[in-house]
Amino acid sequence: MTKEQLFGQIQKKRSFLCVGLDSSLDKIPKHLLKYENPILEFNKQIIDATKDLCVAYKPNTAFYECYGKKGWETLIETWKYIPKDIFSIADAKRGDIGNTSAMYAETFFNEQSSEMSFDSVTVAPYMGSDSVMPFLTFKNKWVILLALTSNSGHADFQLQQIGEDKLFEKVLKTSQQWATDKQMMYVVGATRGAAFSDVRKLAPNHFLLVPGVGAQGGDLQEVCKYGLNSQCGLLINSSRGIIYAGQGEDFAEKAREEALKLQKEMEGILVGANLV
Amino acid sequence: MTKEQLFGQIQKKRSFLCVGLDSSLDKIPKHLLKYENPILEFNKQIIDATKDLCVAYKPNTAFYECYGKKGWETLIETWKYIPKDIFSIADAKRGDIGNTSAMYAETFFNEQSSEMSFDSVTVAPYMGSDSVMPFLTFKNKWVILLALTSNSGHADFQLQQIGEDKLFEKVLKTSQQWATDKQMMYVVGATRGAAFSDVRKLAPNHFLLVPGVGAQGGDLQEVCKYGLNSQCGLLINSSRGIIYAGQGEDFAEKAREEALKLQKEMEGILVGANLV
Numbered sequence: 001m002t003k004e005q006l007f008g009q010i011q012k013k014r015s016f017l018c019v020g021l022d023s024s025l026d027k028i029p030k031h032l033l034k035y036e037n038p039i040l041e042f043n044k045q046i047i048d049a050t051k052d053l054c055v056a057y058k059p060n061t062a063f064y065e066c067y068g069k070k071g072w073e074t075l076i077e078t079w080k081y082i083p084k085d086i087f088s089i090a091d092a093k094r095g096d097i098g099n100t101s102a103m104y105a106e107t108f109f110n111e112q113s114s115e116m117s118f119d120s121v122t123v124a125p126y127m128g129s130d131s132v133m134p135f136l137t138f139k140n141k142w143v144i145l146l147a148l149t150s151n152s153g154h155a156d157f158q159l160q161q162i163g164e165d166k167l168f169e170k171v172l173k174t175s176q177q178w179a180t181d182k183q184m185m186y187v188v189g190a191t192r193g194a195a196f197s198d199v200r201k202l203a204p205n206h207f208l209l210v211p212g213v214g215a216q217g218g219d220l221q222e223v224c225k226y227g228l229n230s231q232c233g234l235l236i237n238s239s240r241g242i243i244y245a246g247q248g249e250d251f252a253e254k255a256r257e258e259a260l261k262l263q264k265e266m267e268g269i270l271v272g273a274n275l276v
Numbered sequence: 277m278t279k280e281q282l283f284g285q286i287q288k289k290r291s292f293l294c295v296g297l298d299s300s301l302d303k304i305p306k307h308l309l310k311y312e313n314p315i316l317e318f319n320k321q322i323i324d325a326t327k328d329l330c331v332a333y334k335p336n337t338a339f340y341e342c343y344g345k346k347g348w349e350t351l352i353e354t355w356k357y358i359p360k361d362i363f364s365i366a367d368a369k370r371g372d373i374g375n376t377s378a379m380y381a382e383t384f385f386n387e388q389s390s391e392m393s394f395d396s397v398t399v400a401p402y403m404g405s406d407s408v409m410p411f412l413t414f415k416n417k418w419v420i421l422l423a424l425t426s427n428s429g430h431a432d433f434q435l436q437q438i439g440e441d442k443l444f445e446k447v448l449k450t451s452q453q454w455a456t457d458k459q460m461m462y463v464v465g466a467t468r469g470a471a472f473s474d475v476r477k478l479a480p481n482h483f484l485l486v487p488g489v490g491a492q493g494g495d496l497q498e499v500c501k502y503g504l505n506s507q508c509g510l511l512i513n514s515s516r517g518i519i520y521a522g523q524g525e526d527f528a529e530k531a532r533e534e535a536l537k538l539q540k541e542m543e544g545i546l547v548g549a550n551l552v
Contacts, residue, residue, distance in 0.1 A: 022376070062372060062379035065348075068390035072341075072348040095400060096338060096369050097427040097487075100298070103338035114344035124371060126402045126422055128429025146402055151373040153404025156450055157443065162436045167443065174432050211373075 001087050001119045002140055003182050006207070007231045009055045009085065011276050014267040016232050017259060018056035018089065018209065020239025021046065021078060022063050027244055029251045037070070042251075043078045046243050049252035053263040056235050057082045058089040058209075079116045087235070088118045089144065089209070095124040095131040102134035109138045120144050122187060122209075125171045129178055136179050143184050147171050148199065150189025150212030172202040181206040190236070193222030204229060211237045213262075220262070224269045232275055238262060277363050277395045278416055279458050282483070283507045285331045285361065287552050290543040292508050293535060294332035294365065294485065296515025297322065297354060298339050303520055305527045313346070318527075319354045322519050325528035329539040332511050333358045334365040334485075355392045363511070364394045365420065365485070371400040371407040378410035385414045396420050398463060398485070401447045405454055412455050419460050423447050424475065426465025426488030448478040457482040466512070469498030480505060487513045489538075496538070500545045508551055514538060 010016050021043055025033075028042045035041040047057065064075035082088050094104040104121070111117035120142035123132055135143045148158055148168040158168040165173065175184060181203070188199050190212035199208065208227055213220055213236050220236060227234050238258075246254025270276045286292050297319055301309075304318045311317040323333065340351035358364050370380040380397070387393035396418035399408055411419045424434055424444040434444040441449065451460065457479070464475050466488035475484065484503055489496055489512050496512060503510050514534070522530025546552045 024379070060372070060376055060379075062370070062376045062383065066379040066382040066386075066389050068352060068383075068392070069345060069349050071390075073345050076344060091372075093370065093372050093400070093403075094338070096336070096367075097425065098429075100336055100338045103300070103336075103342040106342040107338065107344075110342075113342050114347075116344070124369070124400045124402050126400050126433060127369075127425050127427055128432030128434070130427050130429040132429075149373065149403050151403055151406050153374075153406040153408075156404030157402060157446065158404070160438045160443070160446060162438055162443075167433065167436070167438075170433065170436060 003207070003231065006055065006087055009087070010232045010270070013052065013055055013263070014270055014276055015053055015055055015263040016234050016236055016266055016270075017054040017262050018058050018235045018237040019046065019050050019054045019242055019259065020091070020211070020237050021057055021059040021243065022239040023243065024063055025067070029247050029249070031249060037074060037077075040074045040077050043074075044081055045252040046255050047081055049256040050242070050259045051083055051086060053256070053259040054086070056087040056089055058091045058237055060091040076115045079118060087120065090116070090118040090121045093122050093124050093146065095127050097127065098130040098134060101131050105135045105138060109135070109141050120185070122146065125175065132175065132178055136183055141183075143179065144209050145171065145175050145184060145186055147186040148188050148195060150191045154189065169198065169202060172199065176203070185209055185235075187211065188227075190219070190223050193219055193226055196223060196226035200227060200229070205231075205233070207233050207235060209235045209237060213238055213241075220265055221269075228269070228273055232270065236262070236266070279483070279507065282331065282363055285363070286508045286546070289328065289331055289539070290546055290552055291329055291331055291539040292510050292512055292542055292546075293330040293538050294334050294511045294513040295322065295326050295330045295518055295535065296367070296487070296513050297333055297335040297519065298515040299519065300339055301343070305523050305525070307525060313350060313353075316350045316353050319350075320357055321528040322531050323357055325532040326518070326535045327359055327362060329532070329535040330362070332363040332365055334367045334513055336367040336515075352391045355394060363396065366392070366394040366397045369398050369400050369422065371403050373403065374406040374410060377407050381411045381414060385411070385417050396461070398422065401451065408451065408454055412459055417459075419455065420485050421447065421451050421460060421462055423462040424464045424471060426467045430465065445474070445478055448475065452479070461485055461511070463487065464503075466495070466499050469495055469502055472499060472502035476503060476505070481507075481509070483509050483511060485511045485513060489514055489517075496541055497545075504545070504549055508546065512538070512542070
């Protein structure tokens with residue numbers, strides 16, 4: 001998917017919501033456990049209930065890998081079920097030396113090899129340029145590079161000072177030598193809205209994938225105040241706040257209600273910014 | 277496996293060799309393609325031919341994931357085939373927020389969940405403490421944290437100066453607040469032997485996993501000169517140099533010959549240092 005197509009979807013749906021499919025056997029409604037593949041059934045019902053309200057789905061690979069072969073199959077079937085006009089994110093946080101990152105790129109981008117072809121994959125920057133470049137050789141596929149994450153441990157290294165910059169700022173600057181904003185996005189956590197002001201100085205035009213709204217305590221208005229740009233430039237992820245909104249037979253309706261609240265708030269923000 | 281057990285294996289086998297199982301369909305001998313699972317057959321023959329010469333096996337998960345469901349099954353079956361007195365490393369370079377890293381820990385350490393229980397997993401440090409801690413809750417399991425990698429991109433961030441330290445030195449220092457040398461090792465690339473002198477000042481007792489000997493140009497003697505400690509403290513990985521030594525029906529014998537060369541060199545080093 002191109003940047004223009006993504007912005008087109010945002011305008012059409014009046015939403016920049018990403019639904020995180022962090023689906024776990026011990027958290028999905030109990031009545032689903034009778035299905036042959038409870039997590040796949042859960043994901044399908046969540047997707048059916050929210051697909052007109054969001055522009056992206058983001059399964060986190062950890063939640064699938066932990067179930068071994070069956071989990072990997074569930075990830076593949078979930079990807080297949082995501083409508084192809086919705087931006088798909090493999091939240092995998094991969095990164096290795098060049099020839100190995102090339103195999104990870106095959107994993108997430110080459111359907112003939114792995115039966116999956118996500119629009120994007122999250123990548124960790126620690127190993128530098130050649131760990132990221134192999135993901136950039138696929139047309140209309142995206143790297144979403146970790147910059148400033150929403151967890152408490154982000155302070156250990158990401159906020160450390162390197163010359164004039166913090167490490168995450170160094171990542172934002174250096175990585176712009178590898179790709180443009182048409183192929184790279186950044187993960188920027190929502191737990192510090194004002195940080196978006198610093199990020200936008202360095203990456204005014206990039207899309208930012210923003211986890212941490214909801215369960216992790218981030219504030220949508222604050223993020224948009226500092227983070228919105230002329231093509232929206234934000235994908236706001238909510239996982240637990242949406243997918244686990246209900247535990248009964250009506251869990252998908254409850255998920256839809258939560259997604260709708262966020263979509264309505266986003267619509268107001270987009271209208272206010274003259275973006276729709 | 278405990279640190280003492282690992283050192284015991286090193287003394288018994290007079291080797292600190294790790295064989296990297298970076299097995300790829302386009303690089304294994306052509307005659308294996310007739311098997312139902314060529315990579316598994318390749319791995320089994322490599323393991324049979326080298327298991328008395330090495331103390332660790334390290335499949336890199338990228339080489340398995342890229343083949344989708346079948347690849348994941350091959351990873352599981354390969355883990356099962358590794359003798360349980362040999363240290364097993366899932367070279368996965370994972371790392372995510374706390375609740376997600378906990379799922380990755382289940383993936384690689386909890387056999388009941390995933391059918392695999394490696395002795396260790398490689399972890400990327402960028403997200404900090406809570407991205408690493410969940411891997412440390414498993415008894416006698418290890419985190420092998422990326423410190424200084426062997427690829428060209430390591431200069432982009434790992435060598436950046438933070439106060440008195442380079443980033444990789446900061447990683448070595450900070451992470452020692454999370455675990456001792458009985459549960460944590462570090463990845464330190466072999467392409468700069470003298471760098472081991474700096475690493476040993478900060479981590480004198482830790483085991484170091486050293487990729488980059490062989491195909492990536494590192495030098496065993498140089499690494500040992502600076503890196504050896506009183507319990508050996510080194511696991512030297514060779515992947516392509518061993519597993520792709522031959523392309524004929526005798527590929528496993530050729531792999532054994534290369535592994536034997538390294539084992540003999542290591543034996544000399546261990547004898548010279550009075551460690552056996």
